[in-house]
Amino acid sequence: MADDYTAIHVHKKVQSITFQSFSPKMIKKIAVAKVVTPELYDKEGYPVDGGLMDIRLGVIDPGLNCKTCGSRLKECQGHFGYIELARPVIHINFVAHILAALRTTCRECGRLLLKQAKINKLLEELKQTEKEDGLDAKRAKIKAIITSARNTTSCPHCKTRQQKITLEKPTTFLENEKRVNPIEIRSRLEKIPDEDISLIGLESEFIRPEWMILTVMLIPPVTMRPSITLETGERSEDDLTHKLGDIVRINQRLFENINAGAPEIIVEDLWDLLQYHVTTFFDNAVAQLPPARHRSGQPLKTISERLKSKEGRIRHNLAGKRTNFSSRTVISPDPRIGMNEVGVPKIVAQKITIPETVTKWNMDYIKEFIERGAENYPGSNYIIRPDGKRKRITDETKEQLLEELQPGYVVERHLMDGDVAIFNRQPSLHKMSMMCHRVKVLPGRTFRINPAVCHPYNADFDGDEMNLHVPQTEEARAEAEILMEVQTQIISPRYGLSVIGCIQDAISGNYVLTKFIDLPRKEAAELLYSAGIDDFSKLGTKKILNGREIFSSILPEDLDFEGKAKDGTPVVIKKGKLVEGVIDDNAFGSEKALLFRRIHKKYGKDFTLKLMEQVSLLGIETLLKYGLSSGLSDIDMPKEATEKIEETLTKAKQATEDLIKQFRDGELEILPGRSMEETLELKIMEVLNKARNETGNIAQEYAKVSATTIMARSGARGGPLNMAQMAACVGQQAMRGKRIGKGYKGRTLSCFKEKDLSAEARGFVENSFKKGLTPAEFFFGSITGRDSLMDTALRTPKSGYLYRRLANAMQDLKVEYDGTIRDSAKKVVQFKYGEDGIDVSRSENGTINIKQIIQDVVEG
């Protein structure tokens, strides 16, 4: 029913699943062939009858028909075979159960080692527990029964004394240090009555203990272990086939030896070998056994290895599903596309499609897509007939498909501008890690995003990759648009300010514009136009305009705002005019932009998004026209400043020496709770850090206006610390939060004396990056670099797991209509959300600006 996605016809419903073990009888019943020879193919390369590749077990060659079901390759799912084992062997996965069964039952009569009355009582109790407390409680109870039964020394039923049974791993059972062979074990297990079994956790309906000792073995169908033909024409068999070959071969030899009446030692040896092969067939990673290997030395992948671990059937193939209609590539920035857009490479757009249903109104429009086909953009790749049949559109099929097209058909057309897509970057830690963007098809091979949305994704462009998902139904698209589109995510529910905001050039550009620039009206209009603004009505008629007036022309006319810039100076907007102050990080950056918050509240999400794009472009255009280049001379210091810096550093070094002298003389005043050494270290760190900060302040004070200072002061990039390190003093290097002390015995490098505690010997870098570092200083810098690299590498998985636990613990909590926070059992967790009842996403930085609300109400 291709045209009706909602109709689901339930024919049968799974009510329960039972896992059970095969009995020898069942094995023989489901098997279609008995395997008797280890040979695989005859001289002609045809599968041998009664061999492991017997064609009754299924087909893996194209052209052949299955001898059992008659169907061909891919239609026949394969059929099981079996081998009769010459002597019984133990199934490795049941060893624990066998041991429990042997220990809890009588060696003579096979009864459970508990009194009949107790057995009857326990049977009743178990039923009760399962009904009332569930299976986990039942399992716990069975465990207790097993322990109590195995501690009985003589059988309550026949009074036989019981022997101590131990397991010599992996598969040898010992009774009083004497070996019990599988035949003996099997005959003992056979004697256990059905009722007694259920007390040790087995249900006779599904499993009998003797089935855990194999007398016949099921051979998986060849379709489960297909052979591959190499380029040389040679056949290469699957690991499982190899292992089965071993089993069959040894089994044959064992048969022959027994029939020939060979000495018991030889028979026993072969028996052990058979046990080894059967064990490794099920699990080739048993701790006590050497794994079976290929001739090349690499271990065989047998049943357990196929299922286990991350690459196994369960986690890789069953739980690890992959998505269609998705794409992943490197991201790169494009400030000229919208913030709610994503640039999609053409090659991706031609591969990912959108299903478009044909109606009589869009017939002609859709036909154009088919005509263009898969090669020409925007074309289409597939047609889906109303009966659900998919047809690929090729040059050959095109004509015919165009002919048969009619309402009800679905055409899968290429991705086009304006289509909705969900864009995602891992780790998806908050909802803003997956947002809905509009597609913009672009040349190239990378996804393009507006730099303003880097922050919510925590993306940069040093090689980051992101995923794109294209919703395929109308419902999915509507949901994505309404709930996930970028503009709906501007305000973070975490702190009530924007997570999306201008960065870097956009910030420094507006700073330069509003602080330094005066322009003739004509040039101002030009600048605005290049930023995509074509309404110049607010520019006025003045000949020369300053940057604030130019900036004001993008603000709405009824906007009033009073705030502070990054340096604390006031920023005042009156009636949509920036009358005082500069625009910097504090106005339009992310995470602290109060001006943005205000605009968002007053004019809504779509307007805010548009304004943000305009502000961003205006900043970039300003810099494009007027330039912002940094160089070494940016951080030139006048002589006076250099002298001051030197003086500060000399003083600090002197203070350190004094401290060390006090320490050596034992006169240092010890801080509470610290040892003498710790006190010294703390005090030295304090002195040196203070000195570095002081030099930084000096550098700030004397720095002239330059690209570097503009970037730092506008908040676009870098701060006082970076300025200080470049111009004045790099400062103390630390490892594990302490001054550097490791290296040689009692010293950091061989160029220092032992026990030298001075600043320069313990990682204080007094030079600036501009002046240049001494070799020792450079080395200390590398130590810090490595240390912080290690720190991040070790911390990320830890904090990731911490977050996961937190998120999982809180995922079902919700705000009820009465304002309380409750869990799924309606238990109260908080009486008022966040103790104040404020919806942070509707607040300004977590509070509600009542003054502003009153003012808004009074004024309008």
Added chain:
Amino acid sequence: MKVDPKIINHVLMPKHEKLSDRQKQEILKTYNITEGQLPKIKIKDAGLMGLDVKRGDVIRITRKTRTAGTSYFYRVVTDV
């Protein structure tokens, strides 16, 4: 254990007080909950020192918050 006045008088310790039966019923009514749906507090909790409480009593905890001034939290006393 003897009452250590220092602990309950510490600045970071929010005020704990026992509610009367009437007050308790009012709380259950306002939030439309049963006793079992209230958050719990162990009878041995340091906050209950010197309060003479028994199992089933409701404790009101008064906290100061940055955004809302004071806020109330209710816990029912349990003995395990």
